[in-house]
Amino acid sequence: MRGEGIYLWDAEGNKYLDLAGSAAVNFIGHGVAEISAAMAEQAAEVEFVHTSQFTTPVAEAYAEELLAFAGEHFRGGAVYFTCGGSESIETALKLARQYQVEIGHGARHQIISRQQSYHGSTLGALSVSGNKRRREIYLPMVKEFPHVGMPYCYRCAFDCTDGCRNCGQQYAAELERAIEASNGAVAAFLFEPVSGATLGAVVPPAGYLQSVAEICGRDGVLLIADEVMTGMGRTGRNFAVEHWNVMPDILVAAKGLSSGYAPLGAVIASKKVVDAIAAGSGAFLHGFTYNAHPISLAAGRAVLRYLREKNLVEAADSGRAGTPAAEFKKAIGQLRDEESVGDVRGIGLLWGVEFVVDQASKRPFAPEKNFSARVAAAALKRGLLVYPMQGSVDGISGDHLLLAPPAVISAEQIAWSVEQLAASVREAQLSLSLSLR
Numbered sequence: 186m187r188g189e190g191i192y193l194w195d196a197e198g199n200k201y202l203d204l205a206g207s208a209a210v211n212f213i214g215h216g217v218a219e220i221s222a223a224m225a226e227q228a229a230e231v232e233f234v235h236t237s238q239f240t241t242p243v244a245e246a247y248a249e250e251l252l253a254f255a256g257e258h259f260r261g262g263a264v265y266f267t268c269g270g271s272e273s274i275e276t277a278l279k280l281a282r283q284y285q286v287e288i289g290h291g292a293r294h295q296i297i298s299r300q301q302s303y304h305g306s307t308l309g310a311l312s313v314s315g316n317k318r319r320r321e322i323y324l325p326m327v328k329e330f331p332h333v334g335m336p337y338c339y340r341c342a343f344d345c346t347d348g349c350r351n352c353g354q355q356y357a358a359e360l361e362r363a364i365e366a367s368n369g370a371v372a373a374f375l376f377e378p379v380s381g382a383t384l385g386a387v388v389p390p391a392g393y394l395q396s397v398a399e400i401c402g403r404d405g406v407l408l409i410a411d412e413v414m415t416g417m418g419r420t421g422r423n424f425a426v427e428h429w430n431v432m433p434d435i436l437v438a439a440k441g442l443s444s445g446y447a448p449l450g451a452v453i454a455s456k457k458v459v460d461a462i463a464a465g466s467g468a469f470l471h472g473f474t475y476n477a478h479p480i481s482l483a484a485g486r487a488v489l490r491y492l493r494e495k496n497l498v499e500a501a502d503s504g505r506a507g508t509p510a511a512e513f514k515k516a517i518g519q520l521r522d523e524e525s526v527g528d529v530r531g532i533g534l535l536w537g538v539e540f541v542v543d544q545a546s547k548r549p550f551a552p553e554k555n556f557s558a559r560v561a562a563a564a565l566k567r568g569l570l571v572y573p574m575q576g577s578v579d580g581i582s583g584d585h586l587l588l589a590p591p592a593v594i595s596a597e598q599i600a601w602s603v604e605q606l607a608a609s610v611r612e613a614q615l616s617l618s619l620s621l622r
């Protein structure tokens with residue numbers, strides 16, 4: 186296999202345009218020589234030390250850079266490095282619990298999260314995930330906390346006509362009721378600012394996240410933003426919460442953090458959380474052997490430098506004229522003309538395309554028809570990689586694609602991809618013998 190820019194080549198030499206960024210991982214493009222050089226340099230210096238014995242210059246410098254990248258709100262905070270998203274979520278959940286214990290709120294142990302969310306595949310992360318298909322058989326093994334609804338405008342439970350402006354508040358009120366019902370047992374609320382693969386890039390309505398943040402702040406519940414998919418520039422801001430001016434207590438990053446060049450995750454904690462632990466027991470009761478692995482950190486640090494030098498966060502801003510993301514937004518919108526496309530939604534370079542049998546009724550395909558997998562297979566034949574998912578309607582039915590190309594995609598490549606995607610949707614329709622226009 187080989188990768189360069191937005192292309193991957195398989196062992197047989199077939200070329201693919203990576204419109205999924207693997208799985209919303211690659212943000213800077215494949216095969217960037219500066220990243221592998223930084224990793225090799227670090228490996229030659231020291232490949233690994235255990236965090237109980239040493240810190241490393243790369244860890245110190247990179248943590249400072251990440252805190253600055255996360256914004257003013259994280260000044261004086263700290264970064265905890267892991268090997269990926271699930272490890273980071275586990276870390277964030279335990280950090281939230283320890284914070285509450287340290288400040289004398291030992292009863293707070295529950296984590297409220299949302300239905301139709303995804304936070305990882307380890308048992309703790311699975312317990313707070315809402316993805317039915319990925320959870321179902323493990324349910325007897327996981328500790329269940331409340332899951333509240335999430336605003337999903339295309340299939341709004343409140344049948345609204347105002348882009349969910351009002352019902353966003355109803356979803357926020359549902360969270361408030363869940364916190365009240367727990368009688369002081371909630372430690373944190375965990376959310377993806379823009380939903381990831383499970384719902385396919387659903388963007389929250391104006392005002393919703395602000396209300397959520399306000400409720401959590403008022404009730405002593407920590408706010409944890411899972412930015413594994415949306416962080417590090419993917420939505421056109423350093424972190425997606427910036428779109429709504431929300432300041433979480435803990436930010437979780439992975440995927441784009443190293444753009445896939447090495448396994449890496451990070452939990453970025455605000456000063457409030459760090460100070461509480463420092464003033465209490467003094468140490469976070471947690472750890473993995475490969476925390477802060479120097480080679481992964483060298484990759485992540487080089488990725489951060491690269492995406493800044495190349496202005497890739499700006500490139501991913503779909504609200505800024507002339508950027509690849511603005512081009513992508515315009516081009517992907519053309520898919521709405523396809524008979525079986527119900528919704529196209531997203532922000533920056535994170536987009537979802539939802540399929541329906543009938544646009545008027547929004548009726549989904551029967552799950553066993555595997556419509557999104559058919560589209561993905563047709564796209565693959567054409568040399569285009571996408572991320573197919575099912576379950577957007579109720580966790581089981583509902584087909585959609587997630588699209589998350591590297592920010593180095595050109596207008597020409599975008600036009601070609603959307604053309605191939607439209608043809609793939611038509612081919613999937615045909616294969617189901619649906620009527621064509």
Ligand SMILES: Cc1ncc(COP(=O)(O)O)c(C=O)c1O
Pocket residue numbers: 269270271272274303304305306377381382411412413414439440
């Ligand atoms: C929002 C979100 N959180 C957490 C995870 C888990 O990350 P990982 O697969 O690196 O463990 C994912 C993975 O897709 C994700 O999208």
